Amino acid sequence: MASDALNRTSDMSEPICCPCCGGGGGVYWSEELGFKLVRCPECSLLYVNPRPDAAAIDSGVREGMQKVNGKTISVRSRRIPRKIGLYKRDLRTLFPDLWQKNAPLRWVDVGAGYGETLEAVKSLAHPDSELVGVEPMQYKAVSARQRGLNIIESYLQPGLFQADVISAIDIFSHIPDFHGFLATVRTNLAPGGNVLIETGNLADLTLREEFPGELGLPDHLVFAGEKTLERYLRDAGLKVVAIHRKRIDGVGESAKSVVKMLLGRPVKLGIPYTSNFRQLMIRAQAV
Secondary structure (H helix, E strand, O other), X not given: OHHHHHHHOOOOEEOXXXXXXXXXXXXXXXXXXXEEXXXXXXXXXXXXXXXXXXXXXXXXXXXXEEEEOOEEEEOOOOOOXXXXXXXXXXXXXXXXXXXXXXXOOEEEEEOOOOOHHHHHHHXXXXXXXXXXXXXXXXXXXXXXXXXXOOEEOOOOOOOOOOEEEEEEEOOHHHOOOHHHHHHHHHHOEEXXXXXXXXXXXXXXXXXXXXXXXXXXXXXXXXXXXXXXXXXXXXXXXXXXXXXXXXXXXXXXXXXXXXXHHHOOOOOOOOOOOOOOOOEEEEEEEEO
């Protein structure tokens, strides 16, 4: 079924209102691979409009392949072991209370991918902790399970867990309805539980040229700014506890952009350490 959707879709698109506030009249901001990215004049969210229909979005997520302009593009990425150490550093900063308590945790990582986040949590958490990943892409789920991780191959379903922490690392831009996603997250949180969101602040930038990279359309559907993310969380009954901001426009990332450009990828080149783009890690707690 998903393969049929992949074969028939990327030309199947639908105009939408703002996924955050429901407003219309999105203002053109940029485009990539024939897909337009517009800014909501009410809440500043950036979103693809028109966007692929629901069948195409689901197919891209489950198979890790996008059909664009008659070509099939892999969006499966790859496992990056060095991320484990980086996540350990960030998790120590954002959850010092959990590690100091040294008690078993129930941690669910949604969009677990190849499992780097779960591996970082495993190295920090009490050995009796229950760590589960939820990953709808079969290719990634199988790979993570082969390394001994507990991965459910699915989207997050209502009421499966009573988790102390639910993390969603680098998946915001893939989710067409983040309000609905957070509503499902709330049904899986224990009282007073925490949510960890990681994504970029692209919507805080004025110009496309300020972002040193490719947008990844149409695999990426929405881009938020810091205030927009706080609005999403507040609407879901989640209070922001801490925000960790990381820059990614160093010399190494600039070199990667040069290589991507030589390979024909739709990147923008910038001067290192000048961009206002930040990768955000936001800890919020159920209230």
